Amino acid sequence: MHQNHTLTILKLVTAISISLSMLLSLAARAEEDVTETVAASVNVNYQEFKENFSVKRLFASRCSWCHQGYGLKEADGPRLSGTALTRDEVIHRISRGKSPMPGFRKQLKPWQIEALADYIKALPDVEL
Numbered sequence: 001m002h003q004n005h006t007l008t009i010l011k012l013v014t015a016i017s018i019s020l021s022m023l024l025s026l027a028a029r030a031e032e033d034v035t036e037t038v039a040a041s042v043n044v045n046y047q048e049f050k051e052n053f054s055v056k057r058l059f060a061s062r063c064s065w066c067h068q069g070y071g072l073k074e075a076d077g078p079r080l081s082g083t084a085l086t087r088d089e090v091i092h093r094i095s096r097g098k099s100p101m102p103g104f105r106k107q108l109k110p111w112q113i114e115a116l117a118d119y120i121k122a123l124p125d126v127e128l
């Protein structure tokens, strides 16, 4: 009698843990499906967005009121063409700022900041 009880409990526990793991794997699969669907739809838009992205337009809207002439001219901010900073230092400067320049890490995506750094490092070392 006592053994029968133990057996029943064991069977129950096994049954519960099997259905639990089935549920969990179902949930995991559902989550995977959703993530994939979302990723796929986001990727399409993201890709389009990146293709239409213009670093010059971004520079003009966010930076040019202090760095004029597309970065070739000194204004409130210094001329950026021919900067002595490395690409990494430029990325850091754009992200963190340096008073009075604001940091942009909260407004821009990392790839946008990298694009701006590439743009600045690619400017010819001339002054307008």
Ligand code: HEC
Pocket: 059, 062, 063, 064, 065, 066, 067, 076, 077, 078, 079, 080, 083, 084, 085, 090, 093, 094, 098, 099, 100, 101, 102, 104, 116, 120
């Ligand atoms: C409010 C004005 C202002 C805005 C807006 C601004 N900057 Fe600046 N920036 C400055 C000033 C001033 C400095 C010089 C800071 C210092 O070194 O004391 C500077 C320095 C820099 C430097 C370092 C240059 C060097 O050789 O030392 C980089 C790179 C730079 N800015 C990029 C950008 C980019 C890219 C943007 C737009 C996303 C931007 N800045 C927006 C004012 C501004």
